[in-house]
Amino acid sequence: MIRVALVDDQALFRAGIRMLVDSQPDLEVVGEASDGREGVEMVRASAPDVVLMDIRMPVMDGLAATAELLADAREGVPAPRIVMLTTFDLDEAAARAIRQGASGFLLKDADPEFLLAAIRTVHSGSAVIAASATRELFERFADAAPRPVPPAYGELTDREREIFALAARGLSNAEIAGREFLSEATVKTHISRILTKLGLRDRVQLVVFAFEHDLA
Template sequence: MTRIRVALVDDQALFRAGIRMLIESQPDLEFVGEAGDGAAGIALAASSAADVILMDIRMPVLDGIAATEAIVAASAGVSGPPRVLVLTTFDLDESAARAIRAGASGFVLKDAEPEFLLASIRTVHAGNAVIAASATRELLEHFAARAPQPVAPPSFETLTPREGEIFVLAAKGLSNTEIATREFLSEATVKTHISRILGKLGLRDRVQLVVFAYEHRLVD
């Protein structure tokens, strides 16, 4: 069994120790390193070949947003790039929203249940996005408030009518299974459409698709 390689970047030693023990208790996860600030986190991402990086936002030397942006930029065009899962103390603030913009695949609260954090790691590794459930509405409102009028960028016009329909359903939070059932398609076909949509729009994953949709007022 190929294990998911997980790295952790957080400035609290006690918190790092707890997360390390949690990761090491899972047969399908491998803890590959830790760092105490964003600059060290960038170096860790380059040396550890981590699949998923758990990233704190507020840290000394370099914060988690800047570190996330650097890690995402460095992995552009790389096959199987690391996914960044942001750890935050608050349901939603400007920093969490900025982390999503920087390329994070989602965020979870530091006080989340261990099972939820573990599930989130597996989810982002599979290429999906995770947003703390309590913050989803606030996150969408945050981005929607920035676009008072619908503005469809040129890249959106490159979608086929069918891709446009699937885009809207995905932006509303429907899973591949739910979209497949609703549109009478196979899940494999839906997955292919989602991949093409992300490619055409220059997006990394579903969380950026949702942000894109609400930011440009392409869904209600």
């Protein structure tokens, strides 16, 4: 069972998402909050697997709440996967949230089926949500000058660099496997090793890393 938490200041929106999530046999809502401060306390108490976090809220916004929860993770506390919710496509705040460790973002008017698939995808940690949109965010809002490539990138093998480049373009494991004539299991192993070597949490951060260092 995937445990989901909702943090949004609109009660009607939360009610709709709760009904949708609770209608699924493999998903359950374990907590709700109406602002970021309340959300942080709720997440710490309920330990959800995935948090749907609105960006703009009173008391504490979603960016600050996300930063606080991910800081908990750096201190050894298991961190949930956090998906930012926004009403604006190409939202600079969403870009900032992904930079600091959120696992993706969704528009609030996304189709119900897409939202459910996104929760499962983020929970699995195996794919990027809206990778092309994530790249658009960074192309629009990131600093113009690329950052120096960290030494850790030099530790990747030639094969890992090939797979890194394809993953950075948003290709799925199946698509990479087809292009590289590998099994999906082998691709998954390579992706895991790449993330470990680069100190990245998931494929969203891989896309961010590639763009910021001009490696995509």
